[in-house]
Amino acid sequence: MCSEGAFLCQHLPGDVTPGELERLLWVVVALALIADVVTTFVGLNLGLSESNPAARGAIEDHGLAGMLALKAFAVTVGLVCRPLLERPYRPIVPAGLAVPWLVAAALNTYMISAVV
Template sequence: MSSEGAFLRHRLPGDVTPVDLERLLWGVVVLALAADIVTTFVGLRIGLSESNPAARGAIEGHGLAGMLALKAFAVGVGLICRLLLEHKYRPIVPAGLAVPWLAATVLNVYAISSAL
């Protein structure tokens, strides 16, 4: 049995390349980040409290600018770590940022709807 000429290809469904996927996921990051910030501040306005201690400290100390700085720091860390990965694995970085922010948004919306 010969493995000459055999190779593994990483293909996504529908001819989506890892670059396309990463681009799409960075768009999701932007939307998730904005949604998390908006729903957080809506919740704070109606009397809810921030449960994340780092975000709570940033908001209490610096308001919206503190929250934006915290999010920018997270994105910056992701961008630096992205450089350490092979191209085909780079979509994991925006996915790792978007998923928790989307989850936070869902929880925020639930808390807001429960409080109203």
């Protein structure tokens, strides 16, 4: 850890830069998004229900397109807010998108395994 003026700097393990970490996390966002959407629709086809009211409404009204629009909106909000952060802290944006979607995909997988 170092101090540059009023900001604290942290070096990541190894030679990973914040920019490289952010790029990696955007890949994780894409994979998490796909995992969440696929497991959601597999679960719905097995008779499970969507517990997120916003997603449930989007799916009921517009199906897969509604779900993808909801995800696209979330990614857009992240991309619009990203420049508001100092460069070293920008990886928090994709992490903030990926973590809930990974948790949702894991819960969906658990629920699917319970009914299969």
